[in-house]
Amino acid sequence: MAKYQYQQHPHTKTREHQPASKAIAGFNNRLGAWITTKVGTMWAAYAFAALALISLPSAISTGDVRVIVDWIAQTFLQLVLVSVIIVGQNQQTARAEMRAEATYKDATALLHEVQQLQQHLSHQDAELQRLRKDLGKDLGK
Template sequence: MVDNGSVGFNGKLAAFITRIVGSMCCAYAFAALALVSLPEAIHQGAFALVSWISQTFLQLVLLSVVMVGQQVLTKASDKQALQTFQDTEAVLRLTDEIHKLVKINNELTDEIHRSVILGRQNS
């Protein structure tokens, strides 16, 4: 979450408005508002109807829907980034364990070689 304490009044107001406009409730309200002028657009003919669809309905409703979609995609991206980070941490832990085991293995191998060489010298 962004710290809104340092952005001042304008930043807080913009974040508040963005949260409201970027909701499906607002998208439904915009759709209802746009539908009020639909009968008049139908009555005026095809050009007015196309104009109503492109300039009124799509712009009003899609604004909120796209904002909601961006929020959903951002949450999914954040979740994926967190999972990638956790996977990377796990791989690093495993790599450290492998390095420790290789070091122990090398030490044991050296000890075995020394034992074999001392065994041959004593025979």
């Protein structure tokens, strides 16, 4: 009977936990990230809503429905919804990162458990070999 030989998967030897975010290089990338961070808040959405409402009386005073619809579509919705959408995307990203971190921790724990199980099985194999050898001696083989 051939003895089982454990072979560790190459990935388990080389893997390291990599942080989700890396440094943002370049002025344009840093500026874009900074603006997105500032615009992607509900406070920015409130500020944009207030800014858009300043021009509402002017749109209403024209009496033209098309001007009012244009104000709603081009001024209010675009200004406010962009910030709200970014807030929602940030929340979804944060939840996805939490799930990814939990999955990583689960996988690391599982790897540890499997390694412990492998050690336990190795000890059992050695003990079984010893018992088999002792039994063979007792039977006169």
